[in-house]
Amino acid sequence: MGNLKPKELSKLGFTDNITRSLIINIISKHFKHQSNNELTSILSALRTDPSAYRDDALLGPIAESMIDEEIHTEFKSFDLLTESGLLKVYGGKHIEHSAKAQMEIAMSLPIAAQGALMPDAHTGFGVPIGGVLATTDAVVPYAVGVDIGCRMALSIIGESDSLFKKYSYQMKQLLREYTHFGTEGSLDHEREHAVLDRPEFALTELLRSLHGKAAKQLGSSGGGNHFVEFGVVDLYEENLFDLPPGKYAGLLTHSGSRGLGAAVAMHYTDIAMDVCRLPRHAKQLAWLDMNSEEGLEYWMSMNLAGDYAEACHETIHHHLLKQLGVDAIASVSNHHNFAWKEKLADGRDVIVHRKGATPAHKDQPGIIPGSMTTPGYIVRGKGQALSLNSAAHGAGRAMSRKRAAESMTVSAMKKILAAADVTLIGGTVEENPHAYKDIETVMASQVDLVDVVGSFMPRIVRMNKE
Numbered sequence: 001m002g003n004l005k006p007k008e009l010s011k012l013g014f015t016d017n018i019t020r021s022l023i024i025n026i027i028s029k030h031f032k033h034q035s036n037n038e039l040t041s042i043l044s045a046l047r048t049d050p051s052a053y054r055d056d057a058l059l060g061p062i063a064e065s066m067i068d069e070e071i072h073t074e075f076k077s078f079d080l081l082t083e084s085g086l087l088k089v090y091g092g093k094h095i096e097h098s099a100k101a102q103m104e105i106a107m108s109l110p111i112a113a114q115g116a117l118m119p120d121a122h123t124g125f126g127v128p129i130g131g132v133l134a135t136t137d138a139v140v141p142y143a144v145g146v147d148i149g150c151r152m153a154l155s156i157i158g159e160s161d162s163l164f165k166k167y168s169y170q171m172k173q174l175l176r177e178y179t180h181f182g183t184e185g186s187l188d189h190e191r192e193h194a195v196l197d198r199p200e201f202a203l204t205e206l207l208r209s210l211h212g213k214a215a216k217q218l219g220s221s222g223g224g225n226h227f228v229e230f231g232v233v234d235l236y237e238e239n240l241f242d243l244p245p246g247k248y249a250g251l252l253t254h255s256g257s258r259g260l261g262a263a264v265a266m267h268y269t270d271i272a273m274d275v276c277r278l279p280r281h282a283k284q285l286a287w288l289d290m291n292s293e294e295g296l297e298y299w300m301s302m303n304l305a306g307d308y309a310e311a312c313h314e315t316i317h318h319h320l321l322k323q324l325g326v327d328a329i330a331s332v333s334n335h336h337n338f339a340w341k342e343k344l345a346d347g348r349d350v351i352v353h354r355k356g357a358t359p360a361h362k363d364q365p366g367i368i369p370g371s372m373t374t375p376g377y378i379v380r381g382k383g384q385a386l387s388l389n390s391a392a393h394g395a396g397r398a399m400s401r402k403r404a405a406e407s408m409t410v411s412a413m414k415k416i417l418a419a420a421d422v423t424l425i426g427g428t429v430e431e432n433p434h435a436y437k438d439i440e441t442v443m444a445s446q447v448d449l450v451d452v453v454g455s456f457m458p459r460i461v462r463m464n465k466e
Contacts, residue, residue, distance in 0.1 A: 003027075004039055007205075012040065013047050015271055022062050030058050086112075088386040091119025091445030094437065099128035105282050106131065111138040113350050116387045118357050119445035120396025120437060126284035129356035129397075132390045136350055138287040139295055139302075139339055141269040143353035147222065148265055148302055149309030150256030150337040152358075152367040152393075154378070154456065155317050155328035156241065156248045160232045163249040164459065167324055171230045171460050175425055178319045179228045180220040181464035183259070189319065191219045195311040200304045204297055206267050207304065214260045214308060219315030221255035223464040224401075225394075225431055227372070228253045228316060231458040239453045240365045240380060241330035248329075251320060252376070252456055253313050254369060256337060257305040264305050268298040290351065299339075306338055332378060334358055334366040336393035345385040352388050360384070360391040360449050368450075369394045370439035372431070372461045373420035377443060378454035391449040395436040404435035427463035 004027065009020045023043065031039060046053050046062060053063040082089060087107055089095065099121045106127050107115045114134040121130030126142035133143050157163065164171075180187045196218065201211045221228060233250035235243055257264075271294050272286035288295035313333065321328060339353045358366040362383030368391065369376035376394075383389055399407065408429040416433055417424050443452065 004036060004043075008036075009043075012043055014043070015274060019062060026058060026062060085386075087115045087117070089117045090387065090392075090449070091442065092117070094119060094441060094445070095121045095130075096123060098123040099130070102126070102128045103131055106133050106143070106285055109135070109140075109278075109282070109285055109287070111135040111140075111287055113348065114344060114388060116357075116390060118387075118390060118392040118396075119442045120356070120392040120394055122397050124355065127353065127355045130392065131353075131355050132357045132388045133353045133355075134342075134344060134350040134388055135287065135353070136348070137290050139290055139298060139351050140285055140287045140353060141265055141272055141298060141302075142284045142286075143355055144265070144302060144339050145337040145355045146262050146265045147256035147337055148261035149306030149335050151254075151306075151309055151313065151333060151335045152369065153253045153310075153313035153317065153333035154233070154331060154367050155251045155321060156233050156235075156243070156330040157251060157321060157324075157326045157328055158249055160247040160249045163326070164230075164232075168460070170324060172423065172425065174320055174323050175228060175230075175460065175462040178323060179316065179462050181226065181426065181462075182223045186216050187219055191315050191319070193218060193311040193315055195304075195308050198304060198307070200300055204301065206263065207301060210260050210263055213263075214258070217258040217260070217312075218308075219312055219319065220258065221253070221312070221316070221464075222258060225463075226255040227461055227463050228255075228320075229372075229458045229461040231456050231460070233378075233454060233456050235378075235454040236452070240332060240378065243330060250456055251317055251328075252367070252369070252458075253316050255309070255312060257309040258312065260308055261305040264298070264301045268294065268301070271298075302339065306335055309335070332365045332367060334364075342389070344388075352390075354388075354390055354393075356393045356396075357390040358393045358450075359389060360387065361389045364389075366391065366450070367456070368392055368439075368443070369456070371395055371433040371436040372424060372427070372458050372463075373416060373422050373433045374436075374439050375455040375457045376439070377452045378456065379450035380453050381450055382448065384449050387446075387449050391446050392442050395439040395442055397435060398437045399435045401430040401435070404430045404432055408432040408434060422458055423460045425460070425462045426465045427461065428465055431463060 050063040053059045116132040118130040121128050201207045233248040237245045272288050276286040342352045360381030364381040366379050413432045
């Protein structure tokens with residue numbers, strides 16, 4: 001007698017709970033004398049071409065549950081979106097056309113309530129980097145991004161001149177010994193954090209399978225533009241920390257949730273694409289209903305990945321500062337790849353996705369980095385409703401990594417670094433300073449979104465590769 005379990009049905013590609021329930025009920029009533037092999041053969045054929053079974057007296061209900069009519073998207077032009085107030089663009093003349101086109105598509109989704117483009121925006125996957133999308137009762141995994149909870153974290157550690165004179169050599173050595181970038185290998189020193197004991201890791205098969213990787217990668221950083229760097233913090237008269245204005249040493253990190261976040265993003269994007277049939281040009285914007293089991297699972301997993309990203313930063317800062325023998329006297333941090341439950345100005349409840357955008361609610365602190373040779377800025381949000389309480393997350397790329405590599409030699413980059421008095425450990429020409437937009441232009445385009453209360457200038461930068 002055949003008796004396929006939900007887990008076996010999932011392996012056959014039946015991930016929707018309604019479809020699985022139908023299969024189990026129909027098997028128990030009408031196919032109880034078939035073997036598991038015979039049932040697997042029947043269901044595999046049904047999975048391959050459900051429309052062929054639409055009129056089948058027994059299998060028709062299963063086929064119907066699998067045939068989703070393509071969701072209609074009413075395309076709205078970029079000009080119409082901005083004129084109507086549904087989409088607000090900051091620094092538009094410096095944003096490439098392809099990023100604007102991506103935002104047009106995102107705003108054409110039936111779940112879209114409001115959107116904004118930050119001045120550092122550039123083309124991404126699904127929603128552009130620097131895109132902010134508010135949706136109703138739905139979450140879009142690709143509008144959060146693959147690196148869930150990618151974030152900035154700054155520790156201010158004391159008077160700058162004396163610390164750099166005393167510890168510059170140690171800083172360089174510790175950055176080599178106590179940081180790790182990329183997917184291969186791991187750190188040698190002991191790391192632990194309460195996030196690894198979180199009960200969520202036991203609540204889904206996916207999270208259970210990722211716990212070991214999360215433990216191994218704790219306190220490490222990704223590739224690309226992720227970094228760990230010591231530099232000079234300049235606090236202005238009215239800063240966030242009740243510290244005297246002046247120059248301090250600081251430790252700044254940029255990275256996300258590592259393999260944990262990437263696996264969560266891809267798993268639930270695949271599910272979303274399966275249950276939410278969109279036209280080809282919009283398929284990466286597939287969403288999960290916030291009231292569905294899959295939507296709730298993603299939301300739980302996303303929040304765990306965000307907390308794990310925060311734990312990675314805390315671990316990096318703890319070990320580096322402990323080895324230097326110094327303590328943080330102030331700190332500030334923020335996510336910039338995440339989704340939050342918020343309200344629009346008119347009181348509507350929405351999910352605000354910030355894909356490469358800094359939360360900038362009224363008086364909220366944040367950090368907006370530049371490049372490895374230009375300053376980043378400590379900011380205080382102004383709570384601008386049209387921007388969905390958001391700001392840029394950095395300078396933003398002006399070149400693709402391929403073009404950046406083709407337009408810069410290693411020797412030329414070394415000259416740029418030397419002129420800026422910056423030491424680079426690792427890194428590639430793909431991340432050279434010219435690959436990024438001018439941070440001053442980006443900041444000038446968002447004076448309505450944030451107040452600048454301090455700056456951070458890199459001095460010793462650690463990135464991927466040797």
